[in-house]
Amino acid sequence: QVQPKESGGGLVQAGGSLMLSCAASGRTTIVYAMAWFRRAPGEDREFVAAISSSGSTTIYADSVKGRFTIPRDNNENTAYLQMDSLKPEDKAVYYCAAGGVNTIHLSEGCFYDCWGQGTQVAVSR
Numbered sequence: 597q598v599q600p601k602e603s604g605g606g607l608v609q610a611g612g613s614l615m616l617s618c619a620a621s622g623r624t625t626i627v628y629a630m631a632w633f634r635r636a637p638g639e640d641r642e643f644v645a646a647i648s649s650s651g652s653t654t655i656y657a658d659s660v661k662g663r664f665t666i667p668r669d670n671n672e673n674t675a676y677l678q679m680d681s682l683k684p685e686d687k688a689v690y691y692c693a694a695g696g697v698n699t700i701h702l703s704e705g706c707f708y709d710c711w712g713q714g715t716q717v718a719v720s721r
Contacts, residue, residue: 598622598673598710600692605715606654608619608682616677616715618692623716628669629697630675633705634688634717644690646702660686682719689714 604616618630645656645666654666660698665684669676675692693708701707 597639598626598694600694600710600712602690602692602715605690605717607718607720609720610684610717612682613678613680614682614717616692616717618675618677618688618694618712620675620694621671621709622715626696627712629702630666630698630701631691631693631702631705631708632666632675632677632690634635634686634690635714636685636688639688641691641705643703643705645652646697647675648663648699648702649661649696653674653702655702657703682704682717684719684721687717687719689716 598620599622626651635641647654647666647697665678691714692712694710695708697707
């Protein structure tokens, strides 16, 4: 298995940008699909974005479409979440997930085996 580790969280003003990184350590000879989920205070975990193992397929939650992108660098076993035009409602703990997930299930958290500890993102008005 692989162990994802997030970094890059912090405080940003509304309208600003932030980039999260997810570095995968462990069994990196296998390339996994990777995704970002988030949990806001008092809310359930929700899907944000995902990218297939090949990088050919990306999907986004409607709430972030057009503002967030999820590139990956397989040479570095790292996925990113570039967040632009941030809104106060984007405030949450962001989690990276990795797994051997079929493309049709990329947005479904239950299909991911490996999860990071999370990184906090706060957006001020």
